[in-house]
Amino acid sequence: xxxxxxxxxxxxxxxxxxxxxxxxxxQAGKIYGLLGRNGAGKSxxxxxxxxxxxxxSGQILYDGKTILDDTTSRxxxxxxxxxxxxxxxxxxxxxxxxxxxxxxxxxxxxxxxxKDFGINEKKRLNQLSTGNYAIVRSxxxxxxxxxxxxxxxxxxxxxxxNRELFxxxxxxxxxxxxxxxxxxxxxxxxxxxxxxxxxFIDRGQIFLEDNLENIIISHFYLTGPSxxxxxxxxxxxxxxxxxxxxxxxxxxxxxxxIPDLSDNIKTSRAGLQDIFVAYSKxxxx
Amino acid sequence: MKLNTxxxxxxxxxxxxxxxxAILAGTYAEETQIPSTTELSQAFQINPATAGKGVNTLVxxxxxxxxxxxxxxxxxxxxxxxxxxxxxxFKETYLSxxxxxxKQLDISMENLIRWIKEADDANN
Numbered sequence: 215x216x217x218x219x220x221x222x223x224x225x226x227x228x229x230x231x232x233x234x235x236x237x238x239x240x241q242a243g244k245i246y247g248l249l250g251r252n253g254a255g256k257s258x259x260x261x262x263x264x265x266x267x268x269x270x271s272g273q274i275l276y277d278g279k280t281i282l283d284d285t286t287s288r289x290x291x292x293x294x295x296x297x298x299x300x301x302x303x304x305x306x307x308x309x310x311x312x313x314x315x316x317x318x319x320x321x322x323x324x325x326x327x328x329k330d331f332g333i334n335e336k337k338r339l340n341q342l343s344t345g346n347y348a349i350v351r352s353x354x355x356x357x358x359x360x361x362x363x364x365x366x367x368x369x370x371x372x373x374x375x376n377r378e379l380f381x382x383x384x385x386x387x388x389x390x391x392x393x394x395x396x397x398x399x400x401x402x403x404x405x406x407x408x409x410x411x412x413x414f415i416d417r418g419q420i421f422l423e424d425n426l427e428n429i430i431i432s433h434f435y436l437t438g439p440s441x442x443x444x445x446x447x448x449x450x451x452x453x454x455x456x457x458x459x460x461x462x463x464x465x466x467x468x469x470x471x472i473p474d475l476s477d478n479i480k481t482s483r484a485g486l487q488d489i490f491v492a493y494s495k496x497x498x499x
Numbered sequence: 500m501k502l503n504t505x506x507x508x509x510x511x512x513x514x515x516x517x518x519x520x521a522i523l524a525g526t527y528a529e530e531t532q533i534p535s536t537t538e539l540s541q542a543f544q545i546n547p548a549t550a551g552k553g554v555n556t557l558v559x560x561x562x563x564x565x566x567x568x569x570x571x572x573x574x575x576x577x578x579x580x581x582x583x584x585x586x587x588x589f590k591e592t593y594l595s596x597x598x599x600x601x602k603q604l605d606i607s608m609e610n611l612i613r614w615i616k617e618a619d620d621a622n623n
């Protein structure tokens with residue numbers, strides 16, 4: 215599969231609009247970060263893409279086709295935090311059944327990796343701690359080596375050591391497969407180094423979607439004495455303005471060239487999380 | 500070479516600068532191979548595309564060249580070229596902020612120059 219296109223997708227749960235005319239194109243061979251606050255619509259969007267639930271309106275195109283058939287459904291894997299597997303299944307059995315559906319799943323390799331994470335393959339899924347369950351489902355998901363892998367909150371409940379092991383595993387599978395991996399999370403800073411593309415979602419709308427580097431280099435802080443900053447403020451698209459003790463700090467999007475700044479105004483870079491928070495607050499207003 | 504994830508400088512620029520520093524220091528001699536995109540991605544836990552961008556900038560700016568199917572190599576004369584590039588950037592990166600801060604603190608030019616000489620003597 216080369217592309218998955220989300221076309222004008224909306225989803226209502228009763229009166230609640232969970233997704234509002236979302237358009238998105240996912241391309242082969244990239245790691246995406248689907249980033250948003252709790253309840254932003256991340257899981258709903260992924261469930262619709264994975265064909266677990268139907269949109270209220272709009273459609274998903276898999277290489278231009280509206281339906282996942284027996285072949286194309288094996289090119290896609292969706293792993294969600296809800297406990298959707300039969301709870302009496304043993305870890306080993308989950309691996310076995312997954313390998314039956316995804317032929318590139320290497321049963322022996324996965325057993326070894328799960329052992330490295332300290333997981334007993336003979337345990338039933340309902341006997342696992344929250345953290346270990348998350349490890350099992352995310353490792354199993356990565357090792358389907360499907361062309362499009364969607365991981366919804368993959369590190370929910372992982373401790374710091376296991377999160378790092380897991381991120382290494384994401385990059386290893388990606389280097390080996392050059393597939394598309396979509397990581398949906400609210401832990402933005404933690405995964406930003408893994409990403410090539412960033413999708414910011416808030417209240418059912420995608421409000422920013424771009425290459426990670428483009429986002430980082432096109433946003434920056436301008437800080438200086440209030441009067442001087444106010445003089446140049448109108449030259450920029452301002453996302454956030456903080457005033458403290460006679461100083462103003464602006465987070466701006468560079469839409470045009472930077473004019474010569476007075477010596478008293480300093481520029482500095484913003485991280486992905488700062489940028490996300492600033493946009494979200496602006497949208498709250 | 501070390502990455503600083505707290506630093507908000509884009510990671511690909513940090514990769515590029517780290518490799519430049521290693522070439523300047525002679526860690527990667529001219530006509531020898533620099534780490535591959537895969538190795539950098541593994542070592543620093545970063546997206547291979549990000550690592551690739553850092554490496555490719557060195558190729559685009561003419562400090563390194565690609566040997567097809569083998570990897571990226573340091574060009575002959577790259578160290579001198581890099582020194583020139585860094586010298587040009589020196590004014591902007593180091594002198595401007597230094598002078599700005601000196602002015603804010605009413606440090607005279609004479610004093611500043613004297614301090615630089617003293618610091619240099621102390622280092623030698």
